[in-house]
Amino acid sequence: MSKLLKKSVKLALVQLAAGADKSANLSKARSKVLEATSNGANIVVLPECFNSPYGTKYFPKYAETLLPSPPSKEQSPSFHALSEMAKESKAYLIGGSIPEYWEETKKYYNTSLTFDPNGKLLATHRKVHLFDIDIPGKITFRESEVLSPGNKITLIDLPEYGRIAVAICYDIRFSELAMIAARKDAFLLLYPGAFNMTTGKLHWELQARARAMDNQVYVGLCSPARDMEADYHAWGHSMVVDPMAEIVAETDEKEGIVYAELQGEKIEETRKGIPIYGQRRFDVYPDVSEKGVKYEE
């Protein structure tokens, strides 16, 4: 038996397109989550900004209040919809992300909520690295014009299975975060994310496979479906990569659900074959997972 992943688990990544109507987005998410669990999924993931269109101008309009927790239904319809979905489907639910407004600081965040199969909130991750890029003639995006960053790494214990880590989209580019999560014994790194037509093509698969290869863990990336009528054209291609960095399941740019069965033996076998875990040279460089890390267990 693997000490990281106690028993095999079926992961589902729900790739859906979010439109302008929040309640329609929530009810589409509900029917897809139920479809995933009727096909045996134990952990279900939704995409980044699954309840709203993606774009800085939309964040304030769609933002919901999550603190103090639990919020009322008026403060956060998405919180309650996700909690119900988890309960109804009896699965762990990583609720992609939603725009959050925190009254105390008057700040906006890009926030992911994870619920257990009883509908209880297990963890909250606010995107730590904001998506600020400028590739002339291709894409300019500045989340920091509206959003503030979160300040911690999010590790979540699922009692029957083991530990997972959740981060959001641009967070994947910061390999320290993935490495720390893996060294704190996560078996799976999950990234709801909305890459675009420029960086998606070049870096989406590469990032997923690199994080899996470096850390010898499973990686799941869950994108919105591509909508060419929307302001932002998501890359799609939600995928699951195994600890050997092989893509085990992937979809195209359209709506769909990606499934994969994750096995602890695959992690053990990979680490036995390529034993980098015991070969690190912390006498030459520091162990980044040891010093001053803010994470949640």
Ligand SMILES: O=C(O)CCC(=O)C(=O)O
């Ligand atoms: O890193 C990228 O290229 C895309 C990131 C992104 O779309 C996001 O953080 O929402």
